[in-house]
Amino acid sequence: MSKIAILGTGSWATALAQVLVDNKHEVLLYGIDPHEIDDINLHHRNDKYFAVDLDEKIKATKDLKACLQDAQYVLITIPTQFVRSVLEEVKAVLDHKVIIVNASKGFDNTNNMRMSETIRSVMGEDQRHEVVSLIGPSHAEEVILRMLTVICSVSLDLEIAAKVQHLFSNEYFRVYRLDDEVGAEYAVALKNVIAVASGCAAGLGYGDNTRAALITRGLAEMVRYGMAKGGKFETYLGLTGIGDLVVTCSSVHSRNFQAGYEIGKTQDVKGFMEHNTKTVEGIRTCKVVHDDLVHYPQIQMPIIDAAYAVLYEGANPKDVIRSLMLRDLKQEL
Structure with a gap:
Protein backbone atom coordinates (compact mmCIF):
# COMPACT_ATOMS: atom_id res chain seq x y z
CA MET A 1 0.00 0.00 0.00
CA ASP A 180 7.76 10.78 -25.23
CA GLU A 181 7.10 13.48 -22.68
CA VAL A 182 7.45 16.34 -25.17
CA GLY A 183 5.07 14.87 -27.74
CA ALA A 184 2.46 13.85 -25.19
CA GLU A 185 2.45 17.17 -23.32
CA TYR A 186 2.10 19.25 -26.45
CA ALA A 187 -0.62 16.91 -27.69
CA VAL A 188 -2.63 17.16 -24.47
CA ALA A 189 -2.44 20.95 -24.62
CA LEU A 190 -3.19 21.39 -28.32
CA LYS A 191 -6.16 19.04 -28.40
CA ASN A 192 -7.99 21.48 -26.13
CA VAL A 193 -7.83 24.18 -28.80
CA ILE A 194 -9.20 21.80 -31.45
CA ALA A 195 -11.96 20.87 -28.97
CA VAL A 196 -12.95 24.54 -28.62
CA ALA A 197 -13.15 24.74 -32.42
CA SER A 198 -15.19 21.52 -32.52
CA GLY A 199 -17.64 22.84 -29.96
CA CYS A 200 -17.91 26.13 -31.83
CA ALA A 201 -18.80 24.28 -35.03
CA ALA A 202 -21.44 22.28 -33.17
CA GLY A 203 -22.86 25.45 -31.66
CA LEU A 204 -23.19 26.89 -35.17
CA GLY A 205 -25.24 23.85 -36.16
CA TYR A 206 -22.65 21.80 -38.04
CA GLY A 207 -22.68 18.03 -37.58
CA ASP A 208 -20.58 14.88 -37.63
CA ASN A 209 -18.96 15.56 -41.02
CA THR A 210 -17.58 18.85 -39.73
CA ARG A 211 -16.39 17.37 -36.45
CA ALA A 212 -14.61 14.50 -38.25
CA ALA A 213 -12.85 17.01 -40.49
CA LEU A 214 -11.79 19.15 -37.52
CA ILE A 215 -10.44 16.15 -35.63
CA THR A 216 -8.51 14.86 -38.64
CA ARG A 217 -7.07 18.17 -39.76
CA GLY A 218 -6.53 19.19 -36.14
CA LEU A 219 -4.44 16.06 -35.63
CA ALA A 220 -2.31 17.06 -38.62
CA GLU A 221 -1.63 20.43 -36.99
CA MET A 222 -0.81 18.79 -33.66
CA VAL A 223 1.71 16.52 -35.40
CA ARG A 224 3.41 19.41 -37.21
CA TYR A 225 3.79 21.49 -34.09
CA GLY A 226 4.62 18.64 -31.73
CA MET A 227 7.31 17.21 -33.98
CA ALA A 228 8.84 20.66 -34.46
CA LYS A 229 9.12 20.81 -30.67
CA GLY A 230 10.80 17.40 -30.53
CA GLY A 231 7.87 15.02 -30.12
CA LYS A 232 7.59 11.67 -31.90
CA PHE A 233 5.16 11.04 -34.75
CA GLU A 234 3.99 7.74 -33.23
CA THR A 235 2.81 9.51 -30.07
CA TYR A 236 0.11 11.31 -32.04
CA LEU A 237 -1.33 8.01 -33.28
CA GLY A 238 -1.80 6.74 -29.72
CA LEU A 239 -3.81 7.43 -26.58
CA THR A 240 -2.12 10.75 -25.81
CA GLY A 241 -2.67 11.95 -29.38
CA ILE A 242 -5.66 10.88 -31.44
CA GLY A 243 -7.25 9.14 -28.43
CA ASP A 244 -7.38 12.23 -26.25
CA LEU A 245 -8.26 14.43 -29.22
CA VAL A 246 -11.32 12.35 -30.17
CA VAL A 247 -12.83 12.28 -26.69
CA THR A 248 -12.21 15.98 -26.03
CA CYS A 249 -13.67 17.06 -29.37
CA SER A 250 -16.74 14.85 -29.07
CA SER A 251 -17.86 14.70 -25.45
CA VAL A 252 -20.33 16.91 -23.62
CA HIS A 253 -18.13 16.34 -20.55
CA SER A 254 -15.33 18.37 -22.18
CA ARG A 255 -15.16 21.92 -20.79
CA ASN A 256 -13.33 23.01 -23.94
CA PHE A 257 -16.07 21.58 -26.19
CA GLN A 258 -18.74 23.17 -23.98
CA ALA A 259 -17.01 26.55 -24.16
CA GLY A 260 -16.73 26.38 -27.93
CA TYR A 261 -20.37 25.31 -28.21
CA GLU A 262 -21.52 28.33 -26.21
CA ILE A 263 -19.36 30.66 -28.29
CA GLY A 264 -20.64 29.19 -31.53
CA LYS A 265 -24.27 29.23 -30.42
CA THR A 266 -24.25 32.84 -29.17
CA GLN A 267 -21.46 34.14 -31.42
CA ASP A 268 -20.53 36.27 -28.43
CA VAL A 269 -16.96 35.63 -27.29
CA LYS A 270 -16.85 38.73 -25.10
CA GLY A 271 -20.01 37.72 -23.23
CA PHE A 272 -18.68 34.20 -22.73
CA MET A 273 -15.37 35.46 -21.34
CA GLU A 274 -17.13 37.82 -18.94
CA HIS A 275 -19.41 35.16 -17.46
CA ASN A 276 -17.33 31.98 -17.69
CA THR A 277 -16.32 30.52 -14.30
CA LYS A 278 -14.80 27.21 -15.48
CA THR A 279 -11.22 26.42 -16.44
CA VAL A 280 -11.01 26.27 -20.25
CA GLU A 281 -7.36 25.50 -20.97
CA GLY A 282 -7.82 25.62 -24.74
CA ILE A 283 -8.50 29.36 -24.80
CA ARG A 284 -5.15 30.35 -23.33
CA THR A 285 -3.31 27.51 -25.12
CA CYS A 286 -4.57 28.90 -28.42
CA LYS A 287 -2.78 32.21 -27.74
CA VAL A 288 0.40 30.51 -26.52
CA VAL A 289 0.71 28.37 -29.65
CA HIS A 290 -0.39 31.12 -32.05
CA ASP A 291 2.19 33.53 -30.62
CA ASP A 292 4.88 30.83 -30.74
CA LEU A 293 4.30 30.16 -34.44
CA VAL A 294 6.33 33.25 -35.29
CA HIS A 295 9.36 31.05 -34.52
CA TYR A 296 8.14 28.32 -36.89
CA PRO A 297 7.21 30.03 -40.19
CA GLN A 298 7.33 26.67 -41.98
CA ILE A 299 4.40 25.31 -39.93
CA GLN A 300 0.87 25.90 -41.18
CA MET A 301 -1.83 25.68 -38.50
CA PRO A 302 -5.00 27.15 -40.05
CA ILE A 303 -7.35 25.78 -37.36
CA ILE A 304 -5.25 27.34 -34.60
CA ASP A 305 -5.18 30.60 -36.57
CA ALA A 306 -8.96 30.46 -37.04
CA ALA A 307 -9.58 29.80 -33.35
CA TYR A 308 -7.29 32.70 -32.45
CA ALA A 309 -9.18 35.01 -34.81
CA VAL A 310 -12.46 34.16 -33.08
CA LEU A 311 -11.19 34.15 -29.50
CA TYR A 312 -8.84 37.14 -29.60
CA GLU A 313 -9.61 39.24 -32.67
CA GLY A 314 -13.39 39.34 -32.63
CA ALA A 315 -13.85 37.45 -35.89
CA ASN A 316 -17.27 35.99 -36.66
CA PRO A 317 -17.19 32.16 -36.28
CA LYS A 318 -19.28 31.59 -39.43
CA ASP A 319 -16.98 33.77 -41.51
CA VAL A 320 -13.92 32.00 -40.12
CA ILE A 321 -15.26 28.55 -40.98
CA ARG A 322 -16.10 29.75 -44.49
CA SER A 323 -12.56 31.06 -44.92
CA LEU A 324 -11.18 27.66 -43.88
CA MET A 325 -13.27 25.96 -46.55
CA LEU A 326 -12.14 28.42 -49.22
CA ARG A 327 -8.41 28.10 -48.59
CA ASP A 328 -6.25 27.14 -51.59
CA LEU A 329 -6.85 23.54 -52.61
CA LYS A 330 -3.94 21.21 -51.97
CA GLN A 331 -2.80 17.64 -51.46
CA GLU A 332 -3.89 16.22 -48.07
CA LEU A 333 -0.55 15.16 -46.61
Missing part, protein backbone atom coordinates in the same frame (compact mmCIF):
# COMPACT_ATOMS: atom_id res chain seq x y z
CA SER A 2 1.24 3.49 -0.90
CA LYS A 3 0.21 6.89 0.42
CA ILE A 4 -0.69 9.52 -2.16
CA ALA A 5 -1.09 13.24 -1.48
CA ILE A 6 -3.52 14.72 -4.00
CA LEU A 7 -3.32 18.44 -4.72
CA GLY A 8 -6.87 19.50 -5.49
CA THR A 9 -10.42 18.57 -4.51
CA GLY A 10 -12.04 18.91 -7.94
CA SER A 11 -13.57 16.34 -10.25
CA TRP A 12 -10.34 14.77 -11.48
CA ALA A 13 -8.85 14.70 -7.98
CA THR A 14 -11.93 12.92 -6.67
CA ALA A 15 -12.14 10.41 -9.52
CA LEU A 16 -8.46 9.49 -9.32
CA ALA A 17 -8.69 9.24 -5.55
CA GLN A 18 -11.39 6.63 -5.99
CA VAL A 19 -9.20 4.67 -8.44
CA LEU A 20 -6.38 4.67 -5.90
CA VAL A 21 -8.62 3.68 -2.98
CA ASP A 22 -10.08 0.87 -5.09
CA ASN A 23 -6.45 -0.27 -5.48
CA LYS A 24 -6.07 -0.35 -1.66
CA HIS A 25 -3.89 2.77 -1.44
CA GLU A 26 -4.20 5.59 1.10
CA VAL A 27 -5.14 9.02 -0.22
CA LEU A 28 -5.52 12.49 1.26
CA LEU A 29 -6.77 15.41 -0.84
CA TYR A 30 -5.49 18.95 -0.24
CA GLY A 31 -7.87 21.79 -1.05
CA ILE A 32 -8.84 25.35 -0.18
CA ASP A 33 -12.63 25.15 -0.54
CA PRO A 34 -14.09 24.34 2.91
CA HIS A 35 -17.42 23.25 1.40
CA GLU A 36 -15.77 20.64 -0.82
CA ILE A 37 -13.57 19.43 2.04
CA ASP A 38 -16.51 19.12 4.44
CA ASP A 39 -18.62 17.40 1.78
CA ILE A 40 -15.90 14.79 1.26
CA ASN A 41 -15.14 14.25 4.96
CA LEU A 42 -18.62 14.49 6.48
CA HIS A 43 -20.94 13.31 3.72
CA HIS A 44 -18.59 11.18 1.59
CA ARG A 45 -19.72 13.13 -1.46
CA ASN A 46 -18.43 15.86 -3.73
CA ASP A 47 -21.77 17.14 -4.97
CA LYS A 48 -20.27 20.14 -6.74
CA TYR A 49 -19.05 17.69 -9.37
CA PHE A 50 -20.80 14.31 -8.96
CA ALA A 51 -23.99 12.78 -7.63
CA VAL A 52 -22.02 9.77 -6.42
CA ASP A 53 -21.28 8.32 -2.99
CA LEU A 54 -17.55 8.17 -2.28
CA ASP A 55 -15.57 5.57 -0.40
CA GLU A 56 -15.27 6.61 3.25
CA LYS A 57 -11.51 6.17 2.99
CA ILE A 58 -11.28 9.24 0.75
CA LYS A 59 -10.40 12.19 3.02
CA ALA A 60 -9.56 15.85 2.43
CA THR A 61 -7.73 18.57 4.35
CA LYS A 62 -6.78 22.26 4.24
CA ASP A 63 -3.45 21.41 5.90
CA LEU A 64 -0.84 20.99 3.15
CA LYS A 65 1.88 19.73 5.50
CA ALA A 66 -0.42 17.06 6.91
CA CYS A 67 -1.39 16.02 3.40
CA LEU A 68 2.26 15.56 2.39
CA GLN A 69 3.35 13.75 5.54
CA ASP A 70 4.73 10.28 4.71
CA ALA A 71 3.38 10.45 1.14
CA GLN A 72 5.34 8.51 -1.47
CA TYR A 73 3.51 10.17 -4.37
CA VAL A 74 2.16 13.68 -4.96
CA LEU A 75 -0.61 13.85 -7.55
CA ILE A 76 -1.29 17.26 -9.16
CA THR A 77 -4.87 17.81 -10.34
CA ILE A 78 -5.24 21.60 -10.04
CA PRO A 79 -5.63 24.06 -12.97
CA THR A 80 -2.32 24.84 -14.66
CA GLN A 81 -2.37 28.52 -13.67
CA PHE A 82 -2.02 27.50 -10.02
CA VAL A 83 0.52 24.68 -10.34
CA ARG A 84 3.65 26.80 -9.89
CA SER A 85 2.38 28.71 -6.84
CA VAL A 86 1.07 25.59 -5.10
CA LEU A 87 4.33 23.73 -5.78
CA GLU A 88 6.22 26.62 -4.17
CA GLU A 89 4.15 25.94 -1.05
CA VAL A 90 4.85 22.21 -1.34
CA LYS A 91 8.57 22.86 -1.68
CA ALA A 92 8.57 24.86 1.55
CA VAL A 93 7.11 22.06 3.68
CA LEU A 94 8.04 18.77 1.95
CA ASP A 95 10.72 17.01 4.01
CA HIS A 96 11.32 13.87 1.93
CA LYS A 97 11.63 12.67 -1.66
CA VAL A 98 8.46 11.83 -3.65
CA ILE A 99 7.32 10.81 -7.11
CA ILE A 100 5.33 13.70 -8.59
CA VAL A 101 2.48 12.69 -10.89
CA ASN A 102 0.99 15.46 -12.99
CA ALA A 103 -2.60 15.31 -14.25
CA SER A 104 -2.94 19.00 -15.18
CA LYS A 105 -3.07 19.87 -18.87
CA GLY A 106 -1.69 23.01 -20.48
CA PHE A 107 1.10 25.53 -20.07
CA ASP A 108 2.56 27.51 -17.18
CA ASN A 109 0.95 30.97 -17.06
CA THR A 110 4.20 32.71 -16.14
CA ASN A 111 6.49 31.45 -18.91
CA ASN A 112 4.52 28.97 -21.08
CA MET A 113 6.57 25.99 -19.92
CA ARG A 114 5.13 22.50 -20.22
CA MET A 115 3.90 21.21 -16.87
CA SER A 116 6.75 18.74 -16.37
CA GLU A 117 9.25 21.55 -17.00
CA THR A 118 7.50 23.72 -14.42
CA ILE A 119 7.57 20.92 -11.86
CA ARG A 120 11.31 20.40 -12.39
CA SER A 121 12.00 24.12 -12.20
CA VAL A 122 10.32 24.39 -8.80
CA MET A 123 11.06 21.05 -7.16
CA GLY A 124 14.72 20.10 -6.88
CA GLU A 125 16.06 16.56 -7.26
CA ASP A 126 16.48 16.41 -3.48
CA GLN A 127 12.68 16.43 -3.17
CA ARG A 128 11.52 14.47 -6.20
CA HIS A 129 12.23 11.60 -8.53
CA GLU A 130 11.60 11.98 -12.27
CA VAL A 131 8.25 13.53 -13.13
CA VAL A 132 5.36 11.42 -14.48
CA SER A 133 2.28 12.68 -16.32
CA LEU A 134 -1.08 10.92 -16.64
CA ILE A 135 -2.33 11.65 -20.15
CA GLY A 136 -5.01 10.05 -22.30
CA PRO A 137 -8.71 9.97 -23.25
CA SER A 138 -10.43 10.30 -19.90
CA HIS A 139 -13.24 12.27 -18.32
CA ALA A 140 -13.65 12.29 -14.56
CA GLU A 141 -17.44 11.96 -14.98
CA GLU A 142 -16.91 8.45 -16.40
CA VAL A 143 -13.96 7.38 -14.25
CA ILE A 144 -15.99 8.08 -11.09
CA LEU A 145 -18.58 5.60 -12.41
CA ARG A 146 -15.81 3.04 -13.00
CA MET A 147 -16.34 3.06 -16.76
CA LEU A 148 -13.52 1.41 -18.72
CA THR A 149 -10.73 3.94 -19.28
CA VAL A 150 -7.25 3.61 -20.83
CA ILE A 151 -4.53 6.26 -20.49
CA CYS A 152 -0.72 6.59 -20.40
CA SER A 153 1.89 7.05 -17.70
CA VAL A 154 4.39 9.35 -19.42
CA SER A 155 7.92 9.91 -18.15
CA LEU A 156 11.52 10.26 -19.30
CA ASP A 157 12.23 7.42 -16.83
CA LEU A 158 10.26 4.32 -17.82
CA GLU A 159 10.99 2.62 -14.47
CA ILE A 160 9.26 5.46 -12.65
CA ALA A 161 6.49 5.41 -15.28
CA ALA A 162 6.01 1.70 -14.54
CA LYS A 163 5.57 2.40 -10.82
CA VAL A 164 2.79 4.87 -11.57
CA GLN A 165 1.34 2.47 -14.13
CA HIS A 166 0.97 -0.22 -11.47
CA LEU A 167 -0.24 2.30 -8.88
CA PHE A 168 -3.33 3.19 -10.91
CA SER A 169 -4.08 0.14 -13.06
CA ASN A 170 -7.04 -2.11 -12.28
CA GLU A 171 -9.92 -3.86 -14.06
CA TYR A 172 -11.56 -0.61 -15.21
CA PHE A 173 -8.56 1.75 -15.38
CA ARG A 174 -5.73 0.53 -17.60
CA VAL A 175 -2.44 2.43 -17.91
CA TYR A 176 0.25 2.10 -20.59
CA ARG A 177 3.82 3.46 -20.40
CA LEU A 178 5.28 6.10 -22.73
CA ASP A 179 8.58 8.00 -22.73
